Amino acid sequence: MSEENRASEERGWATARTLAEALPYIQVYDRETVVIKYGGHAMGEESVARQFAADVVLLKLMGVNPVVVHGGGPQISAMLDRAGVKSNFVDGLRVTDADTMQVAEMVLSGAVNKEIAHWITMAGKEADVRGVGLSGKDAGLLTVEKTTRTKKDPDSLIEHEVDLGFVGEPTKVDSKLIKGLIASESEDWVPVVAPIGVAADGRTYNVNADTVAGALAGSLKAKRMLLLTDVPGVKGADGEIIRQMTVGDASRLIDDGVATGGMIPKLQTAMAAVRAGVEAVVILDGRRPHAMLVELFTETGAGTMVKAR
Numbered sequence: 380m381s382e383e384n385r386a387s388e389e390r391g392w393a394t395a396r397t398l399a400e401a402l403p404y405i406q407v408y409d410r411e412t413v414v415i416k417y418g419g420h421a422m423g424e425e426s427v428a429r430q431f432a433a434d435v436v437l438l439k440l441m442g443v444n445p446v447v448v449h450g451g452g453p454q455i456s457a458m459l460d461r462a463g464v465k466s467n468f469v470d471g472l473r474v475t476d477a478d479t480m481q482v483a484e485m486v487l488s489g490a491v492n493k494e495i496a497h498w499i500t501m502a503g504k505e506a507d508v509r510g511v512g513l514s515g516k517d518a519g520l521l522t523v524e525k526t527t528r529t530k531k532d533p534d535s536l537i538e539h540e541v542d543l544g545f546v547g548e549p550t551k552v553d554s555k556l557i558k559g560l561i562a563s564e565s566e567d568w569v570p571v572v573a574p575i576g577v578a579a580d581g582r583t584y585n586v587n588a589d590t591v592a593g594a595l596a597g598s599l600k601a602k603r604m605l606l607l608t609d610v611p612g613v614k615g616a617d618g619e620i621i622r623q624m625t626v627g628d629a630s631r632l633i634d635d636g637v638a639t640g641g642m643i644p645k646l647q648t649a650m651a652a653v654r655a656g657v658e659a660v661v662i663l664d665g666r667r668p669h670a671m672l673v674e675l676f677t678e679t680g681a682g683t684m685v686k687a688r
């Protein structure tokens with residue numbers, strides 16, 4: 380779990396200081412899918428979003444197949460604030476009534492999705508790399524079922540069900556469209572997915588973006604999933620960033636209450652994705668310049684890596 384550990388395994392290649400030395404190692408990701416979850420907190424200023432888009436384009440030009448899933452929690456909250464609505468969160472999930480659902484979809488599938496796809500298209504203009512904005516509603520990408528949660532009453536210790544409203548869990552990912560986009564030999568398309576899903580009854584659901592990224596990464600058997608957020612990694616009980624952990628460690632951090640709030644869905648997603656065949660998941664600071672490139676192409680990497688063992 381130490382930094383040494385993290386740096387030593389399979390990563391000797393990234394000590395390369397020149398492109399020629401680095402090339403064999405960059406080939407590790409050749410034609411491999413990397414699912415990138417771009418969190419609302421990581422988005423920050425326009426210059427940060429532009430830099431993110433430029434790095435996504437660079438990855439595509441280096442032969443990686445990036446698939447972006449974005450959040451937008453703070454952006455939804457800002458829009459709800461304007462309407463005088465305050466959100467409640469349970470285990471990092473927004474309790475979503477019908478009105479909140481409408482705002483969430485407008486912000487996620489409308490404003491945020493189109494902006495990110497647009498920044499990628501703008502950054503990739505000269506190289507003809509283009510962002511394609513979608514939500515889980517497009518081409519039947521994401522089927523969900525209503526999320527159920529129980530909470531223990533602190534006094535009586537009796538479990539009771541908490542109704543989260545229109546909050547869904549992925550039950551099926553139909554990644555045909557995404558696979559078609561990333562496999563195109565003639566076009567450099569980068570799918571950008573908003574975390575909205577559809578239930579069997581046709582209703583629209585709000586889904587945590589980390590969860591969507593995990594489901595998509597599992598379905599695409601991605602080599603890496605990068606969860607870009609606003610902290611340098613996952614902190615342990617001593618407040619220090621943990622550089623590498625197993626799914627067992629991740630589960631214990633949640634059980635022990637060391638990982639709280641938005642970090643809970645992140646770690647749960649990481650565990651599920653690794654179990655579904657994703658080689659590794661990394662939680663890292665998306666505001667750090669070139670965070671994704673540092674993670675993929677340097678020896679030390681960036682953030683906290685979660686692996687099976």
Ligand SMILES: Nc1ncnc2c1ncn2[C@@H]1O[C@H](COP(=O)(O)OP(=O)(O)O)[C@@H](O)[C@H]1O
Pocket residue numbers: 417418419420421450452453471607608609610612613614615637638639640641642643
């Ligand atoms: N053990 C932990 N290590 C790091 N961050 C933690 C931990 N527990 C809770 N967090 C919180 O999780 C947040 C990231 O989740 P979230 O706010 O949902 O991010 P995003 O919008 O990027 O998905 C951090 O800003 C931090 O406040």
Ligand SMILES: CC(=O)N[C@@H](CCC(=O)OP(=O)(O)O)C(=O)O
Pocket residue numbers: 417418419420449450451452453455471472473483546547574585586587588589641
């Ligand atoms: C159910 C649920 O909580 N959905 C999230 C969807 C957006 C999201 O996950 O955004 P971040 O990644 O920026 O936190 C929400 O409404 O905030």
